[in-house]
Amino acid sequence: MRHLEGAYALIFKSRHYPNELIACKRGSPLLLGVKELTEESSKGSLFHDDKYPSQNGNPRELFLSSDANALVEHTRKVLVIEDGEVVHLKDGGVSILKFDGDKGKHGVLSRPASVQRALSVLEMEVEQINKGNYEHYMQKEIHEQPESLTTTMRGRLIRGGTCKAKTVLLGGLKDHLKTIRRSQRIVFIGCGTSYNAALAARPILEELSGK
Secondary structure: OOOOOOOEEEEEOOOOOOOEEEEEEEEOOOEEEEEEOOOOOOOOOEEOOOOHHHOOOOOEEEEEEOOHHHOOOOOOEEEEOOOOEEEEEEOOEEEEEEOOOOEOHHHOEOOOEEOOEEOEEOOOOHHHHOOOOOOOHHHHHHHOHHHHHHHHHOOOEEEOOOOOEEEEOOHHHHOOHHHHHHOOOOOOOOOOHHHHHHHHHHHHHHHHHOO
């Protein structure tokens, strides 16, 4: 992980280790969903090492996803994976280790620490991710644009004494404006309505930048 740059959420599967899977992330979201195939609740249980899944002997299903919408129809119990953490799944067991990337004495990387964190419960309904009366998700997203646009601008338009907006604040870009201004190329990546939004914004940015 210390050799990777940028944001990512990765899952690794090898034919040499057929019963194992590794996942890690930095910047991008990653959730571990846990579904107990019994009536007993595992809320508040701590993941700390490979022994946890066998404590009660109950069968379970495990899910990895970057979006809670993909998990809620299967389970509400999730663990939010944080940056620098590695998830190791093996034969139904789970272990999560934290790699900080810092080097100790003699330039040797410090040993990973075992993660101890309780499961949380998603507070959303399956109906919230359904298409409703729309034919497809893109149509639904298009009709949700007014609300989404309002939510996006909330906290990013700084108003003065009048009703007119005085300043636009983009917190995620503020610290990188110098680098962005020196850029020769900007790439938009999106799918669904995000892709269409990128197509709409492209000519505007080209006109403003003179590229």
